[in-house]
Amino acid sequence: MKDLPKAKDFYSRLAHRPDSASDWMDVPVEIRKGMYCYAANPKSLDTLGFPYARDWNPVEGDWKLPENWQQIIHEGFKERLERFRSFKVFMDICVRCGACADKCHFFIGTGDPKNMPVLRAELLRSVYRNDFTTFGKLLGRIGGARPMTVDVLKEWWYYMFQCTECRRCSVFCPYGIDTAEITIMGRELLNLLGLNIDWIATPVSNCYMTGNHLGIQPHAYKDMLDFFVDDIEEITGVRVEPSYNRVGADILFITPSGDVFADPGTYTAMGYLILFHYLREKYGFDITWSTYASEGGNFGFFTSHETMKRLNSKMYAEARRLGVKWILGGECGHMWRVITQYMDTMNGPADFLQEPVSPITGTRFENAKSTKMVHIAEFTADLIRHGKLELDKRRNRHLKVTFHDSCNPSRGMGMLEEPRYVIRNVCDHFYDMPENTIREQTFCCGSGAGLNAGENMELRMAGGLPRANAVKYVHEQHGVNMLATICAIDRAALPPLMQYWVPGVDVTGLHEMVANALVLPGEKQRETNLRGEPLEGMEDDSDE
């Protein structure tokens, strides 16, 4: 964080006046420190069987490309045009109206014109015109076409990894052109040449081998959860007993591994443990964790459709092996985009599972009757609605909460009300951010799609600026001190963002707040919350 630019340096970029004397095709790409992520470790690519694993450095001139790289890109492009109507239509119909331009958090924050979604897409479209359209071939440059060169490739690489695939641009485009979809294709093409970033490639290879992005081996995974079990006992006086890889359980629980690993996500993981224990004690709820499917997230999605499928396959495979009825999924953003829009198609049909029914309320989750996978915010909202949870809101009353809609649950799913309903039921003070910055118009944390590395911190602070700016507004207006979210990447990415832009605002998951409010049977008088912070004011109330 130390070598980051000053706030006013960031502000000076917000003016958005691209140098109009020059044509963007003539502006060479400059791969700048702080804005890019390191190249993929060749070992990780080897593990996955990806092509052209090698040591290379983005800032060096020679990227050690295979000799026929242009042909590989051309053929890869062609194949994807045939496989994805989205890609083909989006290549053809953009009118360059510019409606999407100032909708992208990276353009807003960096002021770099090639971060306008339309230009990000033009980086590929210009080559598409050259290679695949009559007019492009005929007119060349004046027709907006340019041939594929090493410099163009470098430009692709730089800007495909400055897009978090958040889809905010697609909400505003009159034709629904989704630049995320174009970035996804661009990254697939780059992967054909071994040009991934390490922050994506290594988690993917870990996930492939150990079941989770962080490479936590089965025994260590259990150790970490056991550690939470001890902490929970200390705080609540109740010992929870999670089970692992248990054949015959009713339900399988899958959540991102980030929450097992780092604060503040760990408190959300503790929240799950507490909720499941409560439900087991009261209602005989039967759920198991898995070390094999110990990752909800899917960085394969940020690599290629095929890689996404390879990692995602573990969910259904494990559910089938354990013989559960259905799957419950934890709080995560891109995990839920994959589950909602890809999983069933790629790895279904899940006909060995049952249509999900809450064993406690009897609610049928008809919206998930084919994937057989329920989001925990839906599940908990339903429990609260039916009065199945004993909640003591006072334990959260020091919190003034606002909610960050994560991109994927909002624009790839439409989960907007469930988390808000849960928050309102476990907290006294809830304030939404201004309406152009939430729900389907929510701003990305600036670190999604595999960009939450350390070396690109300047990019992350710039991309997160619009989000932070809206948080700052409610922080100043209402004294908001807690930013709630249902995404594990957010829980990792937002704390440094808040530290930089809005000190005094902390980050939490939904189920941390639920567990703090939840009154466990047989619990002791709680003196601290899950973070070990004293519960102010609670002491007096207990004497009443």
Next chain:
Amino acid sequence: MNVKYMYSFLAVIVLFLIAYVGTEAVGLQWLFGVLIPYAALLVFVIGFGRRVMSWARSAVPFRIPTTCGQQKTLPWIRPNSIDNPTTTGAVAVRMFLEIVTFRSLFRNTRMKAKADGRITYQLELFLWLGALAFHYAFATVLVRHLRFFMEPVPVPIKLIETLDAFFQFGLPVVYLSGVVLAAAVLYLALRRVFIPTVRYISLANDFFPLFLIFGIAFTGILMRYFAKVDIVGIKALTMGLVTFSFPESEVLKGISGLFYGHLFFVSVLLAYFPFSKLMHLGGIFLSPTRNLTTDTRARRHVNPWNYPVKVHTYEEYEDDFREKMVEAGLPVVKSLEAAAAEKE
């Protein structure tokens, strides 16, 4: 000077001169009045069809609608059935509103930053208004022109003419659509020149259709209100085009070069259409983020090219970690002994 709009502008001027000189001086009325329009129409129809077919041939492997509102989940949470449509009917409503009212563009905001870094977003409807005015004016002009291809002129077209001439300015009656069309095109072109971000992204292919359409509107307005052209002769020609019984060469030669310029512009627009961004007319119907249902968790979508992939199975995983799992008390499928026995 920006070469992109200069080239486009020059191209349009040259196109006009070609037709004007070609008819007035060289006498190629047959070429510009009959052959080229037919050829252009042919290119348009075939090109349009081929482009749409090529889109249709590409697969839709996943259902990836952009959800712009609350999903349908628990019965007590009200879903936004238009922006998060779970049924084909709701998708039809979403598409209808996109196409008829440019609904997504209606959300447009403009971001503004103050020096202290505070950012605000304001509703920005000029683009939406300009685009809507342009398209509706264009459509109206198009419909009104059907009178040149029909005898007798059908009542609905006469009705539209009456409505269009609602604001009676003088004689001949002024049609609102032509004026609005020219003004809207001018606005759309000017924003490309003056808004820095839009100028930066604009290509020559963005200016060209605007100038061309402006040229069409301008020559049209000239003919109607200023330069008196031989309307009877023109109608004879246009009727000839649909009935394949063309008037005498004398009649063709009697029509002003201005008209041939106008007609040539239209021909160029038709021929240019299938190869350009104007194909958004067809593409919007096929946009997968808008035209698919969002009930992806309730109804399975089938990918026609789904293929098996290499995965790391549970059995392989257990083989990798069996000892550690047993030591940690995690259940295993194969005991250490069984695994060891198998190895031998």
